Amino acid sequence: MNNSDIPLSPYQEKLTAYVDGLLPPAERAAFEREHPEAAAEKAAISALGAALRSHSEPATLRHGEFFNRRILREITPAQPVSTAEIPAWKLWRLVFAGACCALASVGIYKAAVAPDTLQTKYFAEVLSVKAGDTKLTAQVVHADGIAVVWIDGFEKLPGDYILK
Amino acid sequence: MIHQMVRNEDDAWDLSQDGFVRAWKNVKSFRGQSSFYTWLYRIMTNVALDWLRRKHVRGNAEFDDTIGLRSIEPGAPTAPKPVPAPADGITSGEVRGRINAAIEMLSPEHRAVIVLRELDGLDYKEIADVIGCSIGTVMSRLFYARKKLQHLLRDVYEQL
Incomplete structure (x- = not known):
């Protein structure tokens, strides 16, 4: 009651x-x-x-700055962020920066990463062999950074023959 | 004032913050019919009263204002002591503990008038403005709150 x-x-x-x-x-x-x-x-x-x-103790504010900050946080209105408010030049700047990053990535890859992925400095591959003599064969041998085209089956190779 | 009403420093600072924020949000409703001080005081008092009422609803089984009043004629010059007085006096810490316990036994409304009158020194009119009631109501609450505190603390204040 x-x-x-x-x-x-x-x-x-x-x-x-x-x-x-x-x-x-x-x-x-x-x-x-x-x-x-x-x-x-x-x-x-x-x-x-x-x-x-x-016998009543007065309350002592021990963390005044924290107290004030909490009040300020409460009374400060939240600022809504909308895309309509973002200026166009900022978007273009973002696009430009993205393109620069992409180009730099490709350049770095080509200059530093891609060469390491090749096994040898020279590259050669036999795609097909067309010869009247069916005993004639051709193959590529990669070793020590060079590529050797190995042709087998010739009885005699002309002295002035130049491989192209 | 809030600290005196809720008797807990951390709760008091939280409620003070709530009070200041509420005042900020409602400052447009201040029409100058009372002083700004009284208006702010009213907000702070209401914040503390709301908190005490919620606490009361949550199940604190106190605030029985009839304690000590059934068997005592209001205005009687003496009242039976609820506990025997300690023989060798009472320390300051114990006095504070007894006072805190006694104030916590008061209903939120009684607590408010006791704090505003006895601790903050407001007169009846100011208390009525702050709480939003008549002067007669203030006097009634003050009368019964004092009676209850007398009943609970007589042995304490008679030794001081």
Whole structure:
């Protein structure tokens, strides 16, 4: 049960005003004459109030900056970011930067990575062999960084023959 | 003031922050009918009262305002002591603990008027403005809150 708002009797109301020193002098004197116990009540409530005041610790703000920052964060309205507000020149700059990155990646790959992936400096491959003599064969041999075209089956190779 | 009402420093700072934010958001509703100080005080008091009421609803089984009033005539010059007075006095820490415990036994409404009147020194009119009730209601709450504290703390303040 909460009797916070129970109306006071006239005596209780006067007593409360008397305790808080709110009665006019004439009324106070008459009240003290009629109710001699009121002075003791006033003294008791004064002692109670003094005890409450003397043993109530004031709160000390130990982290004021943090406190202020939290309040500022709460009261600062959030800024919505929409694509419509992004200027066109920023988009073009992004596209240009992306293209530069792509070109640089290709250049770096060609200059540094791709050569290492080749086994030899020279590359040769026999795609087909067309000769009247079926004993004639051709193959490629890769070794020590060179490619050798090995032709087998000739009875005699002309001295002025130049491989092209 | 909030600290005195909620009796816990961390909760008090959180509620102070809520109060300042609420004041910021509602500053347009301030029409100058009372001083800005009173308006801000009202917001802070309401924040603390709301918190105490929620805490009350969540199941703190206190705030029985009839404690000490059934058997005691309001305004009686003396009241029975709830606990015997310690023979060798009482330390400051114990006094603080007893006062905290007694204030926590008060309902949010009683706690508010006690804090505003006894600790913050507001007069009846200011308290009525802050809480948003009549002066008669303030006097009634003050009367019963004091009675209850007298009942709970008589042995404490009689020794001081």
